[in-house]
Amino acid sequence: MSVCALNEKQFFSCCQLLLQQSEHLRDGWSWEAVQVRRPLNLNVDEQPGPVVATRLHSDGITGDGGDEDDAVCVMSEGSSHVLQYEYHILYSCSYSQLPVGRSVMLEDVWSSVHPNFRRCLQNSPLTAITQQEHPLLGQPFFMLHPCRTEEFLRPVLQEEQPR
């Protein structure tokens, strides 16, 4: 099995590539350094704070077109729904080490997913979705499982791997 491993530097450059693409496509990815509020009376954490790439996406029937005013869409005749999806890509240092033997994935893809969409993903053979606590924000998010993420992302990553 091939190794799909990114160290932090590689993760960062992949995100930069993603952001460049996103700017061309105008589909709204942004890079946010999460401000973790330090508790009172604590020394400053000198290590740079963890960063997350986020995208706010509203669902609608027409997902294409690059129209930037996609904030509100009408879902179907007779009813208007606004669904907001927030996707976070985070770097997990637990899985970032070069593995021996079976590969381990190292990107956690976080998303807050509408239950209908979630069901679609659960039926998909390449994804295992569970609800987990966001490691920085503390709120419940849905997470794509690392062991499955590799299958899902390998074709994408192989393009990026320097050989």
Next chain:
Amino acid sequence: MADDKDVLRDVWFGRIPTCFTLNQDEVTEREAEAYYLLLPRVSYLTLVTDKVKKHFLKVMRAEDVEEMWFEYEGTPLKWHYPIGVLFDLHASNSVLPWSISVHFKNFPDRDLLHCPSSSVIEAHFMSSIKEADALKHKSQVVNDMQKKDHKQLWMGLQNDKFDQFWAMNRKLMEYPTEEGGFRYIPFRIYQAMSDRPFIQKLFRPVSPEGNAYTLGDLLKEMYPAAITNDGEQKRYQVVIHGIEPLLETPLQWLSEHLSHPDNFLHICVVPTPSD
């Protein structure tokens, strides 16, 4: 060492006397009595509270019952944290029994994960074990185990079977002698007054020169304010399984003996009580 094995047992069998009362906003057909239970420190709330649910359901109508959730002094309790961690973090310096409020309505989904079945708890538990082994052994040990071995770890926890659990878990606690310890120590540091759920970073148990790092070394790196300097008044307690281990304790030893069944060392930093 015989003493060290005793520590494993003491950790496993730690209990917290708890009093469950129904939240007063819940609709009941008659008065609900409090329910008392000894909660295992190393388990999870939703795994060990079937009896609590049964007890309160006796006085409620089905239509008033949704997913059960727990709260302590206004704080929703995260079932996916080990019970002992929840107690040490929120209630360590209060009078026993621990008083928990039971809710069946208004599930706070901004704060709590849903727990529709025990397989969700199992998945979460196994996920922690796998992550811990990724840190300790680059996942080699856990990946070499068979599915039935994984199942044995879970069943051991679920059924409170120390021997069954440790027959398998001891493999996860081994390391090559020449290394002196695990690759990285799986730990999480919790603070009561923080937005961030916990601190978890890479930390080796042994220095490049071969010296064993201590709990104090870990804290100096991850949470310096938890350490009291000479002459200062002690502001924080560093609590693991309800006790304050000496800061000189080797981290590797703590990881092998005071980890939870999920193989993580859960460390709570709480303000020293002001009497």
